[in-house]
Amino acid sequence: MPQLLRRKPEPPLPDTINVAGGPLPLTVRQNPRAKRMIMRIAPGGGGLVVTVPRGMAARKIREFLDRHRGWVEERVSRAPDRVVIAPGAIVPLRGEATLLVHRGGRLVTRLEALVSEAGQRAPTDPHQQLLVGGTPEHFSRRVLDYLRREARRDLEAAVKTHAAVVGLEPRGITIKDTTSRWGSCTHDRRLAFSWRIVMAPPSVLDYLAAHEVAHFREMNHGSKFWALCRELCPEMEAGKAWLKRHGSGLHAVGVG
Known part of the structure; x- marks a missing residue:
């Protein structure tokens, strides 16, 4: 009997995302009421926060981050310098x-x-x-x-x-x-x-x-x-x- 192919588990999402200027801390929050993915720059420019519907696949989150990398870099460049x-x-x-x-x-x-x-x-x-x-x-x-x-x-x-x-x-x-x-x-x-x-x-x-x-x-x-x-x-x-x-x-x- 042929063996069933098992799908490889998805690697976990990273703790940081690389943007111009270096790594930026990444926080992914699951929200059962969320209908779509939403991202925002944390106050002070200290990180990126992505809110996703519950159960969203890591692959889709990665694709979302890649598509909006330019938006992230533009917002980070406008964030005030940390004191x-x-x-x-x-x-x-x-x-x-x-x-x-x-x-x-x-x-x-x-x-x-x-x-x-x-x-x-x-x-x-x-x-x-x-x-x-x-x-x-x-x-x-x-x-x-x-x-x-x-x-x-x-x-x-x-x-x-x-x-x-x-x-x-x-x-x-x-x-x-x-x-x-x-x-x-x-x-x-x-x-x-x-x-x-x-x-x-x-x-x-x-x-x-x-x-x-x-x-x-x-x-x-x-x-x-x-x-x-x-x-x-x-x-x-x-x-x-x-x-x-x-x-x-x-x-x-x-x-x-």
């Missing part, structure tokens, strides 16, 4: 370029203005510095801890102001490092925000807080929601535009 949190790096804080400085010892992490003669500093030069104590190996963690604390402080103040207008209090505020959204609100008024919003100008953070508080009254994005959001934050359109244009740059800041 590693380390001594000497310059990161935004409340919209201001900030120099990270390691001082060591028991110094409490604090912000100080950089003093210079008027007109001698270029617009892209840092106008303030973040002085960080502790040992070098804990530098990035201490910076992140500081940014998270400042984000919570600013967001709690903004939420309190807007919540007083709508007459409802939040049940809780969580600070996360989300990549798919800047903020969220549940039906029982629990808020979550990305700490990275503290790197944006204060008016942008205020818009984000107003946006989520507006969901206390309108759990949708209909006309009534946007009218309430605009009432809470008259600079709403400018805040939305800033996040759309510059938000990916905030995701480019991270630990090496």
Whole structure:
């Protein structure tokens, strides 16, 4: 009796895809509700995320990646340069370029203005510095801890102001490092925000807080929601535009 030919198992998908400039981390996510394959560049340009229907063959995913390699390379070339949190790096804080400085010892992490003669500093030069104590190996963690604390402080103040207008209090505020959204609100008024919003100008953070508080009254994005959001934050359109244009740059800041 002739033996049945067995199909060779497909090799697993790689963890990276080679594009101009080097390997790019690849993440493939199966979604039972997906009807087709969708790809996007991870915030900050740090990887490629492909969402596929459940059970999609690896061969078809590879073909999809090959067909859209040009699209991937074009998007990666436009992604902001990654900024590693380390001594000497310059990161935004409340919209201001900030120099990270390691001082060591028991110094409490604090912000100080950089003093210079008027007109001698270029617009892209840092106008303030973040002085960080502790040992070098804990530098990035201490910076992140500081940014998270400042984000919570600013967001709690903004939420309190807007919540007083709508007459409802939040049940809780969580600070996360989300990549798919800047903020969220549940039906029982629990808020979550990305700490990275503290790197944006204060008016942008205020818009984000107003946006989520507006969901206390309108759990949708209909006309009534946007009218309430605009009432809470008259600079709403400018805040939305800033996040759309510059938000990916905030995701480019991270630990090496």
